[in-house]
Structures are given as structure tokens and as C-alpha cells.
């Protein structure tokens with residue numbers, strides 16, 4: 001499955017709900033899920049981590065759907081086998 005396929009699946013599953021919510025509210029849901037991922041990184045099992053990563057990815061896709069951004073195009077336009085800052089693979093930017 002490609003990123004676009006996942007985003008389209010999220011559209012089929014949730015767009016009817018996501019489109020009725022404000023962009024800000026969808027963004028806030030994403031932030032809540034990122035916070036839960038942060039907690040999971042501190043204390044949880046790998047299984048819990050996987051669930052939280054899935055939630056963050058799902059809400060990121062939902063937010064992208066609401067604002068009509070194709071995540072696959074956006075990601076590969078910026079990160080296409082090279083660092084967007086130094087242009088190298090692997091990245092050679094100073095820390």
C-alpha cells in the first residue's frame with residue numbers, strides 16, 4: 001500500500017465526518033494523538049507504540065484530506081531521496 005492508498009482509504013472511512021469538523025478541530029485531534037504518542041514513547045510496549053503511530057498517521061491523513069493535500073506528492077516533493085537542506089543522501093547537515 002502506498003501513502004496515497006492509505007489517504008484515500010481514510011477519505012472513504014472518515015471524510016463524511018472530517019469535512020463537517022473545522023480544520024482547527026481536526027488539527028487539535030492530530031495534536032492530541034501526537035501527545036499520546038509522546039506518552040507511549042516514555043512508558044508503553046511496542047504494541048502500544050504501533051497503535052499510537054497508527055493514530056498519528058491516520059489523523060495526519062484526515063487533516064490532509066480536509067485541506068486537499070496529497071500527502072504522497074507533498075512528502076516526495078520535499079523528501080525525494082535527498083535531504084531538502086543539503087541535497088545529500090544521507091544527510092550531511094551539521095547537527
Ligand SMILES: [Zn+2]
Nearest residue numbers: 083086091093
Ligand atoms: Zn541535510
